[in-house]
Amino acid sequence: MIGAKLKKYRLGLGVTGETLAGLAGIKRSWLSQIENEKKYPPVDTFMNIVEAIARISPLSEKNASxxxxxxxxxxxxxxxxxxxxxxxxxxxxxxxxxxxxxxxxxxxxxxxxxxxxxxxxxxxxxxxxxxxxxxxxxxxxxxxxxxxxxxxxxxxxxxIPSGQSEINVPLYKIEEIRVPLYEWWYNHILKDFYDTFNTDIVVTSEEMTIFGALMSLVSSDGTFTPYSSEDITNIPKSLLNEKTVIFDISYIKDKNLKLTLDGRPLSNSEIDMMDVSVSAIRYKRERK
Known part of the structure; x- marks a missing residue:
């Protein structure tokens, strides 16, 4: 799913794989494997490609207003x-x-x-x-x-001349256009992926890692914060490798914590149910 969507965005822009790969800082062959879903990108690479697409995506009737x-x-x-x-x-x-x-x-x-x-x-x-x-x-x-x-x-x-990462025409050099336009496309693309993950499609464990990153980026208003690999810790089962991880469940309502169950994010009401359970456990402990 991930590779096919990224390829659709690239073809919609009319740029070659070589150009997009260069803008994303990866090899053309690596992008080709991702687009053809022979390989799954790590989160850093996925975000680099998304950001590259967002930087060269133009104004249109759907975002101009x-x-x-x-x-x-x-x-x-x-x-x-x-x-x-x-x-x-x-x-x-x-x-x-x-x-x-x-x-x-x-x-x-x-x-x-x-x-x-x-x-x-x-x-x-x-x-x-x-x-x-x-x-x-x-x-x-x-x-x-x-x-x-x-x-x-x-x-x-x-x-998009060699050595540059943005559309090289005067209109897109206007900061009052360029900056919000990039932010619009960044949010639009990530929301597209996020919404797709929240359907009934079957995803791989590698894709779930990216979904986990998106859940850590999405804000309460539905926009996505800028990505930094240092700000995200995603722990899928495959990475535990029989190691013990200690986590204090009293933090389940922390705004920076994104909880999932079977790969799907918990709703606010479901988190409230967990919070009630935590309170019940505390109450039982105090009565001992």
Whole structure:
């Protein structure tokens, strides 16, 4: 299940296995074995692949309304400058971005040129200012709809050059887009796996290890915290290897503890039932 899902995400982005493997820091052959479910990835490798996919996944109709908010636009606009001459970019680079050399102004964000615009020679100054503001706003909220930014156009190394780990186009260099977009995809992908694990599908012990990691990451609001291998201790039966593990069950309601039964997480009511049992045991001990 795990490999097939990861492969589906990769194919949906239109990137090669070689590119995704490079972004995830693993060998192409290792990714191929995972995708074809000949091997199961350890948690670290699984999370590296998920994070790599999240970094290169674009805006779309299903997430744009959550990412492109007025509040973020306000923060973005404060970092935008408009230039009318003496651009700090070569003519070659301007043409490479798809613009000619007859533009009337350029919009720049934190040192990056986003786009070049045109004005009517007969515009009064106040109309020009309004037109520029409208163009900036339209770029932020609707730029992703341009066919150049469609997922099938984000083809492999055209927008993900060697040595880089993100989409290399101006729109996705805007921090007010890039950061929440990554977080959206990170949560979306992990929730997809988490929800699948919570169905009646049959999973292997290796897959259960990943499910255990996901349970340790999921918050009460359904989002997933950033992954760190140092923050997770998962103890499947296969790792006990006849060793004795001592655990104080008084901590069963600790927010950082995720309990499972037969591979399925306990609900809040089931945890409350266990807590009642613990209280009953305490009561019996005290009466001795």
């Amino acid at each position: 959550e990412i492109l908010t007025e509040e973020r636009y306000s923060d973005f606009r404060k970092l935008v400058t408009v230039e009318f001459e003496d651009y700090d970019i070569s003519d070659t680079e301007i043409k490479k971005m798809g613009y000619d050399l007859l533009s009337d102004y350029a919009v720049r964000y934190s040192g990056t040129y986003l786009f070049f615009g045109y004005l009517d020679d007969f515009y009064p100054s106040e109309i020009e200012a309004k037109k520029i503001e409208e163009d900036i706003r339209d770029y932020y909220f609707n730029g992703y709809k341009d066919p150049e930014y469609w997922v099938k156009s984000l083809v492999d190394k055209r927008f």
